Amino acid sequence: MAIVDTDWRVTRATGAIEYIGDDHDGVAPSYATVIEFHRWLQDLADDAVATGDDQLDITNFDPSRRSTDNIITLINGYAITDTEAEHLYDGSIIQDGGDTIYDGIVNFGNTDVQIQIIQSGVVLSDDWWNYGDGVYGAGGLNYNATAGISHRFMLKTRINGNDIDNRKIIGTARRFGYTYSEFKINATARGNNVLALTDTEDLNNVTASGVVSGWSSISNNNEGYVGIDVDNNGTPEYYYSEWDRDTYSINQFYERLKFLTRDTSQDGLGSSTLYGLDGELFRGITHQVAISSPTGTFVEPEYVWWGADATFGAGQLMAIDSVTAGTKMWIQLLLGVVPNANTIYGTGGGQATAGTVTERTISTPFVGASTGSALIGSYGLGVEYTDLTAADKVTDLNGNVITPPNYVTNTIGTVITGDRILVAPWDGASLDTNNDPEIQKGQMTLGINLTTDDITEIAVTDGFDTAIPPDTPSTGFIRVTDDDGFERRLHYTSYVGQTFFIDTDDGNEDFAGVNATSGNDVYIAYLDLQVSGTSAQYTAVYDQVGGDRDLVALVRNGGGSPIKQFISGWSFTSSAQTLNAIRTTDL
Incomplete structure (x- = not known):
């Protein structure tokens, strides 16, 4: 739209050029391109005599100069403020002899995308550029849907002769329920600077x-x-x-x-x-920094900074490989430039010298x-x-x-409190004299002689299976055959390599009276317990190399609710399996 003359005024004595129309959410706010603004000023400047509140005519100093249609300089003391800048677009305004600059921002994106701006380490609190047609979110300010433009506005990038954070800005689109995006302008130039922020409905983000x-x-x-x-x-x-x-x-x-x-x-x-x-403001890690000569203690997280003037930078420490003797740290850059062989300071008192900096891609x-x-x-x-x-x-x-890894849970159901369950390895084919699946008790072999009481470690070697198989539960039971042929039930809390760590204290760990000789059978009891409830389960990692494991499951109860033995082949596969026991009464 062309500039609305009644929404603007010029004060001769101060050189102030003011926007006096409605605000962005008002009845009829108005906006003008920088070239329209310049033409309006020049049209006033060639008047014979100033009229009304536009105190500018041919007798006054020239107010503006055009470098291009997108770069206008205010001269001879004429100036605007941030308020006026919000109602101008499609270029830059330079004033105060170059000490103050507003640069043009154009976002190419869907009309209804809502964007935020990060500048000088903060998210700008007033997002007036999201008011399209006087309504927040009804398109961006000065949008042009035909041209694929969602927003056109200006931002101050230089003040009092100093660039604001090296004229760097980051645009973000983080409307909940939609895809997120980010676009960075490393240093704005005169004229229009392009953002490319879009969003669409996120089909994986549909919860209110x-x-x-x-x-x-x-x-x-x-x-x-x-x-x-x-x-x-x-x-x-x-x-x-x-x-x-x-x-x-x-x-x-x-x-x-x-x-x-x-x-x-x-x-x-x-x-x-x-x-x-x-x-x-949070974006995740933006840079990895190698460090040396650390002193003091860094705190995770904390504000860190380095350099001065042109080499100044600051960030938020996300991680460091040692808070007192670190060799690497990971930061989100907030301000300025990345560290370059200078000292990094932490607010908690830590210091270190920066080395190689690696930029990391954010998501x-x-x-x-x-x-x-x-x-x-x-x-x-x-x-x-x-x-x-x-x-x-x-x-x-x-x-x-x-x-x-693929953690898989196997469950035995339709059992009751008091039932005894044993789940053990099977080769998928061998049957016992009752024509039932036969436990493969030689899954592993004992790697040492057990001759003392209070055993806390049991070493094993390969049997028909690798010692210790990759799909072994992280904690559980093993059965160790002693020299009298009894299969001791031993609970392990963990294992490393080919050694189980035992915490059994019910006497099964005592081998002074009856030894267990190296080479005796050892097998994993994937479930080995008396049920409390209506089901029992175990979780282990599925072995992608070894594949499925054949199992045999037994359920017995000879007590108050006696049943005939339930025995069945079973398997541990890449997905959860449930085996429902058949409880046939033995009364």
Whole structure:
């Protein structure tokens, strides 16, 4: 639209050029391009005599000069303020001899995208550029749907002769329920500077924000450097978080983390804090910094800074591999430039010298992506390993994509309290004299002689199976055949390599009276218990190499509710299995 003369005035004595029309949410706010603004000023400047509140005519100093249709300089003391800048677009306004500059911003995106601006380390609180046609969210300011433009406006990028954060701005689109996006302008130039922010409905984010706001038990157990053995190989990988999704699904976890970093300008649900930063400002790790000569103690998280003037920069510490003797740290850059062989200072008193800096690719949203049933995690984002499945993927701080093992749960159902269950290995073919599946008791062999009481470790070697098989439950029972042929029931709390660690204290761990000789049979009792309830289950990692495991399941009860023995072949596969016992009364 052309400039609306009655919405503007010029004061001769001060050189103030003022917008006096309606505000963005008023009845009839008006807007003009910078070239229209310049033409209007020049039209006033050639008047014979000033009239009304436009105190400008041919007798006054020239108010403006045009470099291009998109670059206008106010001269001879004429100037605008931030208020007027909000009603001009499609270019830059330079004034105060170049000490103050407003640069043009154009976003190419869907008309209804709502954007926020991060400048100088903060999210600008007044997002007036989202008022299209006088209504928040009804298109961006000065949109042109035909040209694919959602927003056109100006931002101040220089004040008092100093560039604001090197004229760097970051545009974000984080409307909850929609895809998130981000676009960075490293240094605005005169004229128009392009953002490319779009959003579409996120089919994996359909829960109402008011509902997701209540999922507060989804939490981060550790803000900082943490080791998690996601792939269950015995060696932890390192991340900058350890999220717990509680009882929620992996997709609900994805929605919750989107909620924590959403655009909060209109929903009234308040903001969140992540790593000491407002959720809207939080972007995740942007840089990895090698460090040397550390002193003092860094705190995770904390504000860190380095350099001065042209070399000044600041960020938020997300993780450091040692708070007192670190060699690497991971930050979100907030202000200025990245460190370059200068001293990094932490607010907690830590110091270190910066070395090689590696920029890391951020994800939008910061959690990564969801397929609806699986998470593709962002760089460095850690999740409790028990909250992940083989369908999920996470990326550690070394940039390695980690795939969790496939934890599978096998359940025996239709049992009652007092039933005794034993689940043991089977070869899938061998039958005993009763024509029932036969337990393969030589799954492993004893690797040492057991000759003392209070045994706490049992070493095993290969039998018909590898010692110790990859699909062995993390804790449970083994059966060890002693020299009298009795199969001792021993509980293990963990295992490493080919050794089980035993905590049994019921006498089965005592071998001074009856030894167990190296080479005797040892097998895993996948379930070995008296039932309390109506089912029993165990969980283990599915062995992708070894494949399915054949099992034999026995259920007995000779007590108050006697039944005939139930025995059946069973299997442990890549998906959960339930075997319902048949309780045939023996009364």
